[in-house]
Amino acid sequence: MNIKRNILLNPGPSTTTDTVKMAQVVPDICPREKEFASMMKDIRKDLVKIVHGGDDYTSVLFCGSGTINIDICLNSLLPEGKKILVVNNGAYSTRAVEICEYYGMPHIDLKFPVDERPNLVKVEEVLKENPDIALVHTTHNETGTGILNPIREIGELAHRYGAVFTVDTTSTYAMRPIDVYKDNIDFCMASAQKGLMAMTGLSFVIGKTDIIKKSADYPKRSYYCNLFLQYDYFEKTGEMHFTPPVQTIYATVQALKEYFEEGEEAKWARHTRVFDAIHEGLDELGFKDVIKRDEQAGLVVSAIYPNDENWDFMKVHDYCYERGFTIYPGKISTTNTFRLCALGAIDREDIVEFFKVFRAALDEYNIAVPVRY
Numbered sequence: 001m002n003i004k005r006n007i008l009l010n011p012g013p014s015t016t017t018d019t020v021k022m023a024q025v026v027p028d029i030c031p032r033e034k035e036f037a038s039m040m041k042d043i044r045k046d047l048v049k050i051v052h053g054g055d056d057y058t059s060v061l062f063c064g065s066g067t068i069n070i071d072i073c074l075n076s077l078l079p080e081g082k083k084i085l086v087v088n089n090g091a092y093s094t095r096a097v098e099i100c101e102y103y104g105m106p107h108i109d110l111k112f113p114v115d116e117r118p119n120l121v122k123v124e125e126v127l128k129e130n131p132d133i134a135l136v137h138t139t140h141n142e143t144g145t146g147i148l149n150p151i152r153e154i155g156e157l158a159h160r161y162g163a164v165f166t167v168d169t170t171s172t173y174a175m176r177p178i179d180v181y182k183d184n185i186d187f188c189m190a191s192a193q194k195g196l197m198a199m200t201g202l203s204f205v206i207g208k209t210d211i212i213k214k215s216a217d218y219p220k221r222s223y224y225c226n227l228f229l230q231y232d233y234f235e236k237t238g239e240m241h242f243t244p245p246v247q248t249i250y251a252t253v254q255a256l257k258e259y260f261e262e263g264e265e266a267k268w269a270r271h272t273r274v275f276d277a278i279h280e281g282l283d284e285l286g287f288k289d290v291i292k293r294d295e296q297a298g299l300v301v302s303a304i305y306p307n308d309e310n311w312d313f314m315k316v317h318d319y320c321y322e323r324g325f326t327i328y329p330g331k332i333s334t335t336n337t338f339r340l341c342a343l344g345a346i347d348r349e350d351i352v353e354f355f356k357v358f359r360a361a362l363d364e365y366n367i368a369v370p371v372r373y
């Protein structure tokens with residue numbers, strides 16, 4: 001089968017290989033069969049292996065998009081009478097704060113500017129002043145801007161003050177190398193369609209088994225989204241509590257195979273090549289980006305709209321989209337930006353081809369090059 005290859009420069013879902021796409025086409029199967037359960041057992045092990053976890057870590061699968069993981073970790077891992085600290089410098093940590101609000105969980109929203117790394121002295125001050133903080137949460141790569149947060153240092157502080165550390169690694173997992181021990185991570189998370197380059201619908205939390213077991217006695221704030229319940233069901237039956245995303249799981253098996261074949265280092269080197277090519281292309285056209293170069297996570301570039309009356313993001317988007325390239329709007333409320341991302345099964349040549357099309361779009365709509373600010 002010949003499937004059109006689109007280059008997705010949005011922050012996920014990402015461009016997939018044809019072999020991953022085709023892995024979904026399988027004979028119909030009831031997911032309660034042993035054959036299916038054994039496949040999920042292998043996936044769970046592989047997911048832990050990607051972040052170099054040992055026997056003290058496990059992974060738990062859920063059916064849903066990546067946000068379900070944030071919901072699950074926060075609502076399941078907060079003991080009675082304790083508080084959550086969200087170290088917040090962007091849209092995804094803000095989402096975590098909103099989850100706390102929806103569940104009515106006591107929390108501190110420690111806000112920092114979206115274009116700056118969190119101030120660790122302030123983080124420590126808050127931890128010192130609030131001994132009832134039992135959980136610290138932050139985002140590794142704030143996908144809205146592309147800033148890389150110092151998770152190792154924040155995790156170290158969380159542990160020093162006796163708190164569990166959960167990190168939203170949705171936009172770094174299986175791309176930027178992560179080591180749960182060195183990075184002081186108790187829980188991290190992702191979904192299959194981002195770094196793994198599989199399909200949407202499968203998300204997973206990777207974390208410390210003893211903490212999950214301990215959380216059995218914590219308040220149950222959700223029925224569908226409880227970490228212990230899902231973990232316990234997996235351990236007892238090998239199955240997901242409720243219907244799994246069957247075809248997505250077949251795609252994930254293939255994607256994991258391809259992940260280990262490519263290798264952690266080579267894959268990160270490829271994403272870095274793509275990222276560098278994005279910067280070269282933008283620099284050549286005179287675009288400015290939001291986050292300091294050396295603070296970017298190496299996966300998302302947020303470029304500022306030029307100051308040109310002919311600039312119209314949607315027109316440029318549509319021009320590129322019709323030619324097989326998807327670009328994406330920004331996620332910063334105070335600045336007009338668009339994003340180009342280095343996720344997916346793409347390489348440098350795809351970015352070179354993209355910039356030919358992008359340049360043609362600028363010419364088509366009489367947008368000055370180099371762009372003006």
Ligand SMILES: *Cc1c(COP(=O)(O)O)cnc(C)c1O
Pocket residue numbers: 011012065066067068092139141142143168169170171191
């Ligand atoms: C993509 C992403 C998510 C999940 O978003 P969904 O829309 O639920 O897929 C969560 N956190 C981060 C940092 C992300 O990049």
